[in-house]
Amino acid sequence: MTELAVVGNPANRRVHLFTAAAVRAGLRPPRVFAWHDVLRAGRVPGPGTTVRIDSPGEDPRVDLLLRALGGDPSRAAEHGEILGLAAAHRGLGAGLARIAGGGGLLLNPPGDVLTMGDKRRCHAVLRDAGVPVPEALPPVHGWEQVRAALRDAGWGRVFVKPAHASSASGVLAVTVAGARVSALTSVELGADGRLFNNLRVRRYDSESAVAAIVDRLAPDGLHAERWFPKAGLGDRALDLRVVVIAGRARHVVVRTSRSPMTNLHLGNARGDVAAVRAAAGEPAWAAAMRTCERAAACFPGSLHVGVDLMFGTGWRRHAVAEVNAFGDLLPGVLAGGLDTYATQVAELARAGVPCAT
Secondary structure (H helix, E strand, C coil), X not given: CCEEEEEECCCXXXXXXXXXXXXXXXXXXXXXXXXXXXHHHCCCCCCCEEEEECCCCCCHHHHHHHHHHCCCCCCCCCCCECCCHHHHHHHHHHHHXXXXXXXXXXXXXXXXXXXXXXXXXXXXXXXXXXXCXXXXXXXXXXXXXXHHHHHHHCCCEEEEEECCCCCCCCCEEEEEEXXXXXXXXXXXXXXXXXXXXXXXXXXXXXXXXXXXHHHHHHHHCEEEEECCCECEECCEEEEEEEEEEXXXXXXXXXXXXXXXXXXXXXXXXXXXXXXXXXXHCHHHHHHHHHHHHHHXXXXXXXXXXXXXXXXXXXXXXXXXXXXXXXXXXCCCCCECCECHXXXXXXXXXXXXXXXXX
């Protein structure tokens, strides 16, 4: 019999919820390997363990170690500062390689995690598999190239995203109308040019400010997608976070917002799943859930993925915005009486993955 192990931040809510689900299922509490110890001391789960890999975020010490492993020995980031995203991604790859070298059975293969964490690669994988995604601009490496690519494509609205970021960090919803440029974003541009995440979505109406933000993000990589007009209810636009576990779309949260960013941590609100399902109609809803499952099938080694799905205005079409390796934190959302973590534990048992009791 093997034992369960989790690599994550011991204070992270996901770790606690997964541990509680394992204990409720009659298993021993998983051993928790802190990301800090994995990166600094090389302490990893060994053979005979079934390993869940959780997010390395929310710990500034871990961020510094990741960036150092990725070749960026720069200073520690200030609270909320957007810094060294590409280096952190490379460091995550090095950390995942250490974990895989321990010999445990990984529920989140490193290749899947790294692809989902690179918006350019993930978009290409989904597109090539026939999963509907927004159109993307060719590779761009700064504001002037974004401007030129928009002109060539004939687009007036685009989402510019850091290639290696999550939770709307660094994302700009840009509108270009002739000489006028504006952007909605949660990025706060400091007087010294540094960028910080802020819980308030703000508007920049100066092209110089938009250019400064994009050019500051560009060295870490950019991904630019055509603005996909989202369906809404009332005065709020919406999208869905759908957690696909063992190939099946199960748990769904509706995220609603008066801005283009629907992330709940930005002060946005959960919507009514039944109301959205009724507005879309059963055929469109079923097609959207199948699309989420097709997106997850692009990462067949992962037990679970979180898919961000957008319905278009009029509900006649939909597209996948993101696929998240660590997107299963949906507290209070049940499917078949189980939350996302209990469902994962149940699927391990159903698949015959041995875990010690």
